[in-house]
Amino acid sequence: MARVELDITRRQFFGAGLAGAAAIGAGNSPLAMRYPDPPWFATGEVTTTYNYCDMCPWKCGIAVQSVDGKVLKVDGNVNDPKSRGMLCGRGQGGVSFMYDPDRLQSPMIRTGERGEGKFREVTWEEALDYTAEKILAIKEQYGPESLAIFGHTTGDFWFTDYFAQAWGTPNAGKPSSSLCLSPRDEACNLTLGYPVGAHEPMDWDEIECVAFIGSHVGEDSRNTVMQDFIDARDRGAQIIVVDPRFSTAAAKADYWLPIKPGTDTALLLAWVNVLIEENLFDREYIDQYAVGYDELEAHVKDLTPEWASAITELPADQIRETARVMGQRHPKAAIMPGRHTTWYGNDSQRMRTVFIVNSLLGAYGRRGGMYFDKSPFIDSYPHPPFAVTGSAGGCSAEPGAEVSDELPLGPSGKARADGARETFLRGATAMQELIDPMITDDPYRIAGLIVYGVNLLNSVPMPSRTIEALKKLDFILAVDVLPQEHIAWADVVFPEATFLERYDELSTVPYKTPFIQMREPAVAPLYDTMPGWQMARELGLRVGLDAYFKWETIEEYLDTRLRSVGSSLEKMHDAGGVLIQDGKPYLEDFGDESPFRTPSGKIELFSDELAEAGFDPIPVFEPTEEPPNGYYRLLYGRVPVHTFAKTQNTPVLSDVYPENELWINEDEAASLGYENGDRVWLENEAGDRTGPISVKATQRIRKDAVFMAHGFGQQSEGLSNANGRGASDTKMMSRYKLDPISGGAGMRINFVRLVEGG
Numbered sequence: 005m006a007r008v009e010l011d012i013t014r015r016q017f018f019g020a021g022l023a024g025a026a027a028i029g030a031g032n033s034p035l036a037m038r039y040p041d042p043p044w045f046a047t048g049e050v051t052t053t054y055n056y057c058d059m060c061p062w063k064c065g066i067a068v069q070s071v072d073g074k075v076l077k078v079d080g081n082v083n084d085p086k087s088r089g090m091l092c093g094r095g096q097g098g099v100s101f102m103y104d105p106d107r108l109q110s111p112m113i114r115t116g117e118r119g120e121g122k123f124r125e126v127t128w129e130e131a132l133d134y135t136a137e138k139i140l141a142i143k144e145q146y147g148p149e150s151l152a153i154f155g156h157t158t159g160d161f162w163f164t165d166y167f168a169q170a171w172g173t174p175n176a177g178k179p180s181s182s183l184c185l186s187p188r189d190e191a192c193n194l195t196l197g198y199p200v201g202a203h204e205p206m207d208w209d210e211i212e213c214v215a216f217i218g219s220h221v222g223e224d225s226r227n228t229v230m231q232d233f234i235d236a237r238d239r240g241a242q243i244i245v246v247d248p249r250f251s252t253a254a255a256k257a258d259y260w261l262p263i264k265p266g267t268d269t270a271l272l273l274a275w276v277n278v279l280i281e282e283n284l285f286d287r288e289y290i291d292q293y294a295v296g297y298d299e300l301e302a303h304v305k306d307l308t309p310e311w312a313s314a315i316t317e318l319p320a321d322q323i324r325e326t327a328r329v330m331g332q333r334h335p336k337a338a339i340m341p342g343r344h345t346t347w348y349g350n351d352s353q354r355m356r357t358v359f360i361v362n363s364l365l366g367a368y369g370r371r372g373g374m375y376f377d378k379s380p381f382i383d384s385y386p387h388p389p390f391a392v393t394g395s396a397g398g399c400s401a402e403p404g405a406e407v408s409d410e411l412p413l414g415p416s417g418k419a420r421a422d423g424a425r426e427t428f429l430r431g432a433t434a435m436q437e438l439i440d441p442m443i444t445d446d447p448y449r450i451a452g453l454i455v456y457g458v459n460l461l462n463s464v465p466m467p468s469r470t471i472e473a474l475k476k477l478d479f480i481l482a483v484d485v486l487p488q489e490h491i492a493w494a495d496v497v498f499p500e501a502t503f504l505e506r507y508d509e510l511s512t513v514p515y516k517t518p519f520i521q522m523r524e525p526a527v528a529p530l531y532d533t534m535p536g537w538q539m540a541r542e543l544g545l546r547v548g549l550d551a552y553f554k555w556e557t558i559e560e561y562l563d564t565r566l567r568s569v570g571s572s573l574e575k576m577h578d579a580g581g582v583l584i585q586d587g588k589p590y591l592e593d594f595g596d597e598s599p600f601r602t603p604s605g606k607i608e609l610f611s612d613e614l615a616e617a618g619f620d621p622i623p624v625f626e627p628t629e630e631p632p633n634g635y636y637r638l639l640y641g642r643v644p645v646h647t648f649a650k651t652q653n654t655p656v657l658s659d660v661y662p663e664n665e666l667w668i669n670e671d672e673a674a675s676l677g678y679e680n681g682d683r684v685w686l687e688n689e690a691g692d693r694t695g696p697i698s699v700k701a702t703q704r705i706r707k708d709a710v711f712m713a714h715g716f717g718q719q720s721e722g723l724s725n726a727n728g729r730g731a732s733d734t735k736m737m738s739r740y741k742l743d744p745i746s747g748g749a750g751m752r753i754n755f756v757r758l759v760e761g762g
């Protein structure tokens with residue numbers, strides 16, 4: 005698409021930035037804004053580079069201003085449909101993250117015992133040669149699938165997707181899949197024939213009613229979603245929040261439903277009952293686009309608000325009223341699919357109920373409902389066929405997910421070697437299921453592990469099981485930027501250059517107007533660090549994968565890809581860092597073709613696929629285990645200024661929110677003799693402890709659960725700001741419940757009590 009550049013002054017830039025944002029929000033803006041002026045505190049020549057933020061997996065487009073080799077400032081890129089010129093607090097912390105003095109600075113090889121954290125600094129040559137030798141030995145002895153590759157953050161493509169597939173291991177996994185969105189995407193696949201995608205495709209501009217099941221927008225501080233939420237609310241859209249806790253979103257909502265944890269499927273089924281009984285659904289839409297309506301009607305006949313009230317502990321009238329609020333606004337009403345959906349182990353069925361409600365509302369492909377997103381077109385860099393195919397799944401907008409119209413939809417990467425457990429229908433690799441094969445002595449074992457940008461001991465439940473695995477493995481390579489807890493267990497450490505210091509794979513974002521984002525370095529890598537693409541290539545060349553790494557430079561790689569869309573690195577930079585394509589968002593854009601890619605070509609209210617696999621073809625409410633006496637259900641979530649367990653050490657973010665708090669109902673706290681600010685420890689049923697953590701006694705949470713932000717309570721002496729601060733939700737997760745449909749790990753089935761001392 006042709007771009008016109010504007011030369012504007014700083015004053016105009018801020019004014020135009022807002023106007024540009026509005027224009028982009030409304031569709032394709034023909035204008036690309038530039039960032040010609042220095043931040044006010046700069047002296048010297050300013051360079052502007054374009055990037056996508058890596059402070060969380062959301063990937064807002066940013067413009068980075070540097071002077072004399074020093075990064076001074078990041079802004080939201082006004083051309084970018086995700087950031088629209090704005091950033092969240094974490095994004096603003098990007099510069100501080102890069103200049104964190106605790107960063108890993110040099111490649112290292114272990115000298116002490118695993119877990120001791122003793123290393124010697126080595127050259128890249130030695131680190132790469134040694135790693136190549138070790139993984140080749142594993143391949144020789146056990147086969148290529150015996151190397152597992154875990155990856156996340158926005159640069160994991162080179163390891164989890166590209167290297168893994170070229171090398172030939174199907175055992176590549178991402179926490180963003182089976183510890184996050186796999187139930188949601190699998191349920192969407194089963195119901196509509198495509199996954200939700202990274203950006204929940206709500207048609208925010210015109211929506212009149214949005215319901216949130218969990219989904220704590222505001223604390224879950226995804227920039228775009230917060231902007232859309234605020235705009236929709238300002239326009240008068242009705243907001244319904246279902247959450248056992250009075251979340252930030254609940255505080256902004258018209259209705260708050262303080263549901264009993266784990267009972268959402270009952271509420272959703274009762275909403276279906278009311279929509280059908282009161283004829284508040286889109287009958288014509290369902291007749292034309294859906295199958296299984298009669299079975300659904302019969303299924304929910306007795307699942308009334310009164311039935312659900314007894315299960316959810318919500319008043320029946322509130323259930324009925326909220327169903328009416330949605331039904332009266334159809335098709336401009338929908339439930340937000342949400343993102344983190346691995347809750348109780350029956351999560352695909354809960355998510356299917358969400359998609360069934362949205363279908364009854366006639367939301368899919370309708371203005372003000374849910375649009376159909378589309379992946380941008382771009383060719384991949386030519387390479388020989390992969391040894392195994394299917395990416396490791398996870399967010400479908402992971403940069404470089406080789407998206408073209410020919411690729412099948414849905415999280416892929418299900419290929420397993422013989423003997424591996426089949427725990428899902430067709431979803432992405434269930435990463436947490438790959439830990440047991442690391443501990444076993446079976447001939448099918450995982451003997452080697454590459455961890456790229458995954459906070460292994462803080463992200464994966466059952467961390468003591470993970471430590472068993474780390475003791476047993478033949479070889480561990482960790483690629484990270486910080487001395488996180490698991491680094492002490494690695495045999496080799498590759499320190500990566502942060503996102504502001506490197507080129508990277510393009511980010512291809514499925515959206516209403518699909519778009520491509522670039523990442524170019526603002527400054528050269530600090531210390532003796534290296535970009536991930538270069539590590540993967542150097543390793544590839546050492547293990548006989550030359551044919552997959554034919555490009556000499558990353559610029560050549562990126563230019564080749566960009567040529568297929570009539571661009572280049574230079575042109576893309578000059579156009580403002582983003583390439584926007586046309587979408588196909590509404591039913592009318594499809595003509596006679598069906599947008600639903602299920603086996604029937606229709607929305608499957610009743611799923612034959614599930615029935616054939618032995619699962620309920622229409623969702624059924626299944627109770628979850630109750631907390632034992634004296635224990636509370638442990639709920640967890642986000643705080644606005646931190647990402648997972650990654651930013652707790654970032655100086656400016658640590659200053660704003662140094663440690664987490666334990667939300668507990670005020671009356672419960674009083675009955676236990678605790679007041680606001682008291683320091684307590686938490687103990688789970690297995691006797692594991694974490695803390696100390698401050699009590700936040702509040703009426704904003706139900707009596708049967710406690711809540712805290714994920715990511716704190718880290719134990720790594722190398723992290724001067726994060727070490728020992730607050731309590732760890734992960735360390736309380738001595739178990740998880742597997743969702744047999746998606747492979748997701750339900751993590752809200754752990755219970756804790758408050759104790760004194762650790």
Ligand SMILES: Nc1nc2c(c(=O)[nH]1)N[C@H]1C(S)=C(S)[C@@H](COP(=O)(O)OP(=O)(O)OC[C@H]3O[C@@H](n4cnc5c(=O)[nH]c(N)nc54)[C@H](O)[C@@H]3O)O[C@H]1N2
Nearest residue numbers: 218219220224225246265266343344641643644646647648
């Ligand atoms: N600041 C910040 N924002 C982030 C992230 C981050 O690390 N930091 N991470 C991003 C990522 S990858 C993800 S996946 C998302 C996660 O964020 P979401 O997708 O919003 O996660 P949820 O688990 O849906 O939301 C947590 C909320 O669910 C409520 N809850 C707990 N149990 C139940 C229940 O049984 N029923 C109902 N209805 N509600 C319940 C909790 O009280 C809490 O308010 O956040 C994204 N945004």
Ligand SMILES: Nc1nc2c(c(=O)[nH]1)N[C@H]1C(S)=C(S)[C@@H](COP(=O)(O)OP(=O)(O)OC[C@H]3O[C@@H](n4cnc5c(=O)[nH]c(N)nc54)[C@H](O)[C@@H]3O)O[C@H]1N2
Nearest residue numbers: 156179180183184457458459463483484648649650714734
């Ligand atoms: N207990 C518990 N577990 C959870 C969750 C929870 O809420 N509670 N949330 C789940 C969800 S929704 C998700 S999506 C996952 C997230 O899981 P992870 O992605 O593992 O979470 P982070 O803690 O952000 O870990 C990112 C790691 O990448 C490193 N890193 C940062 N930048 C770079 C870089 O540029 N290069 C490299 N190589 N490394 C880098 C960080 O130092 C850190 O070690 O966790 C899941 N697990």
Ligand code: SF4
Nearest residue numbers: 057060063064095227
């Ligand atoms: S939501 Fe915030 S942290 Fe995440 S990519 Fe956007 S600006 Fe960065």
Ligand SMILES: [Mo]
Nearest residue numbers: 180184185344
């Ligand atoms: Mo996530």
